[in-house]
Amino acid sequence: MVWGNYWSETPPALRIKSGDYVRIHTLITSNPERLEGAGLPGDQVEKELRDAQVIAVKDRGPGGHILTGPIYIEEAEPGDILEVKINCH
DSSP states (O other), X not given: OEESOOOTTOOOSEEEOTXXXXXXXXXXXXXXXXXXHTTOOGGGSOHHHHHHHXXXXXXXXXXXXXXXXXXXXXXXXXXXXXXXXXXXX
């Protein structure tokens, strides 16, 4: 997870090979305090979102977005096509 920046030099969080299946849990771009301030009961805030507040503080960039990745695809070359299938559950 990267918080608050889009930097091309960020080291990959994960390295995969062509054909690999990856399951990723993404988080809402907000924080527990804002959600609770908007009326969401505290027990309905995802534990992972609370955990991210603690983990990301040390490497947090200037923006407010929580980004998943980056993910590096082994042996990918310029001009290759990346197919991504998103399954929402």
